[in-house]
């Protein structure tokens with residue numbers, strides 16, 4: 001007879017990635033998303049490039065990567081999803097499992113609106129395929145954007161399509177679902193990114209774009225920009241809500257956490273930089289502004305594609321790329337919730353995936369509808385600003401994003417860093433870090449970052465989010 005506590009301490013055999021590379025592809029799939037291809041270019045554009053990029057890179061190294069190692073390490077050690085993991089490591093009554101619950105809640109919150117925005121990328125792919133953007137001038141593209149967002153039918157339809165795609169991958173399990181599709185979609189993603197960068201390299205705007213992204217333009221960098229860089233390093237690496245923890249729980253104990261974290265962080269950063277190099281040359285080439293803000297991808301870029309020879313095809317490649325990037329991130333969000341109900345409540349994966357997928361679809365309906373007139377009626381900037389936390393308290397999509405990006409993720413990451421740095425036994429921590437690692441000598445540096453630098457960095461983001469600094 002098994003009680004629920006025993007279910008946690010003695011669960012059915014856990015699925016594992018078939019190799020370290022499989023983990024890297026899946027985790028990079030989670031990390032690389034709308035945050036890289038849409039948000040990073042536009043915040044770089046708004047913060048003047050150069051110095052902002054440098055500070056972002058420092059934030060990735062000193063704040064985000066130490067947290068990523070901590071998260072994956074918790075998952076790999078406990079071999080469980082967030083809530084169950086804290087129970088295994090700290091006892092059934094541990095208060096730390098609150099961090100796990102927060103992560104599961106964040107999965108529902110984030111995926112519900114992420115899917116709506118991912119739906120737009122599907123719709124834009126369809127538009128590129130069926131009519132292209134050729135011949136459309138600025139006002140026409142803006143009108144098209146407004147029209148799409150004012151139509152609840154379109155938003156609901158693509159939200160449903162995207163959730164069905166996500167569910168059908170996750171339902172097949174870690175091995176035949178997540179791993180298999182990461183192996184197919186991630187190379188496809190890299191290929192599309194390279195093709196677009198090469199295409200952009202052939203345009204007149206490329207030199208200007210290089211200078212913009214890598215040149216020193218300190219004049220536009222503000223303290224708020226620095227905090228934005230830290231906050232973004234967090235979101236873009238899928239940290240703070242247990243996505244990396246859950247993927248880490250499918251890792252075997254002998255797999256090296258540090259090397260894999262560096263690989264995932266490196267790939268994610270590479271894609272963000274390449275995204276800039278494929279978007280800005282085309283933007284500059286068409287004589288448009290890099291600092292257009294959130295509308296960069298949904299408005300400026302279609303206008304620019306409309307002027308490019310073969311633009312319809314490149315627009316199609318670009319929006320399919322965005323959809324693929326969003327899909328591999330969405331899979332990881334759904335997996336957190338599914339893995340949780342399987343580990344803690346003993347549900348079967350199939351039932352868990354279908355039910356949770358349906359619930360998230362429903363939770364996303366208000367976001368899909370707020371894609372209609374209420375929020376977006378012609379206000380293009382507001383319409384696109386909502387995804388990553390610029391606006392506050394206007395509508396569902398807006399509110400959900402604000403809650404997740406500014407509160408849940410920083411709080412979760414903060415908690416996980418504190419747990420590993422101060423609560424977890426030193427011997428267990430050291431052994432887990434060093435197991436199979438080529439980077440064992442980084443141990444004390446990592447602990448030091450986790451103890452002092454990470455909490456300070458996250459706290460700063462946090463205080464900024466509530467307007468105190």
Ligand code: PHE
Pocket residue numbers: 030031032033034035036110235236237238239241243329330332333
């Ligand atoms: N990292 C993803 C992106 O850049 C978003 C994400 C956040 C995915 C948290 C999973 C968990 O778009």
